Amino acid sequence: MSTSNPQPEEGLQETFLTHLFELRDRLIRSIGALLVIFLGLVYWAPDIFHLFAKPLLDALPNGGKMIVTDVTGSFFVPMKVTMLVAFLIALPVIMYQMWAFIAPGLYTHEKRLVFPIVSSSYILFLIGMAFAYFIVFPTVFKFMAAYNAPLGADMATDIDKYLSFAMTTFLAFGITFEVPVVVVVLVKLGMVRIAKLKEIRPYVIVGAFIIAAIVTPPDVLSQLLLAVPLCILYELGILVARYYEPKLDPEDAEEAKP
Structure with missing residues (x-):
């Protein structure tokens, strides 16, 4: 009469559940950090959006302004920008939680390699976004405003379209760097x-x-x-x-x- 030995399978199941629970806890901590920072910034959402749109506002001719074509755009667009800022601030915490989750499975030489790669990637991404904001945006917007003047066209950009353009540009330059x-x-x-x-x-x-x-x-x-x-x-x-x-x-x- 043969007897089964379920202990190895039970051990694997317990290990899997342990990793699953740890992943859940670290996701909760990451999302919690993001929400805390977002809630701390949400009061200043209009000011954050104004700073976000400053390169375009400075390039507009006298009397030029941004417009809203969507009924809820004046509320949700500043919220999206604030969430983006909160994500960038919370990203070191999120990256640490990812690091703490995968670190036990890495060799020592891999640990020494991952930390400088992750930290330098974060810094270079921020530098790429800063390059887009301080160099690319003013240059492009002033060029486009000067190009519109001979046409007699008023430059009035929808805030949602500007958000889409800015996000694409930030992502492009962040990845480039x-x-x-x-x-x-x-x-x-x-x-x-x-x-x-x-x-x-x-x-x-x-x-x-x-x-x-x-x-x-x-x-x-x-x-x-x-x-x-x-x-x-x-x-x-x-x-x-x-x-x-x-x-x-x-x-x-x-x-x-x-």
Whole structure:
């Protein structure tokens, strides 16, 4: 008469449930941090939106203003902007909760690699957004306002359309400024050599201008403001990756020579 032994299955089930409960708790903490910051900022939502729209407002001609074409736009658009700001402020807490969840399953060398990658990604994303806000927005809006003047057209942008444009631009420049991190990670993991990155440089430049033409407004100025930093950041990534490139074995080094 055979007897079954359900202990291994029970152990696996308990481990799975333990991880599931931990994930739930960390999601609750992340969402809680986001809501607390949002509720702390919501009183100043109109002021936050005014600061958010300042590059466009400064570029409008005398008497120009933003408009609302949706009945609920004047309420929900500032709320969305405030939620975006709250998310950016809460992002270190959210990233820490993610880190604390996956850290027990990582090796020591992986832990040493993940923290600088995550922190530098966050900082570079913020720098990309700041570049868009302080450099790209004023330049593009002033150019468009000057272009509208000879046409006799009044520049009055709907706040919801402006939010959509700004979010797309922030995302494009935030991701663009992650290029050095991507290059360093690819080199560190041995997926590509620095010599290969230099070899494909012309294709990267062409690709940068293609990406800029897709994600930016259809004017040459804004495309240059994205493509040029993308190329510069690619070169910066190559420079930093020199310190992380794994050493090749003598036999592999001989094979890698042209």
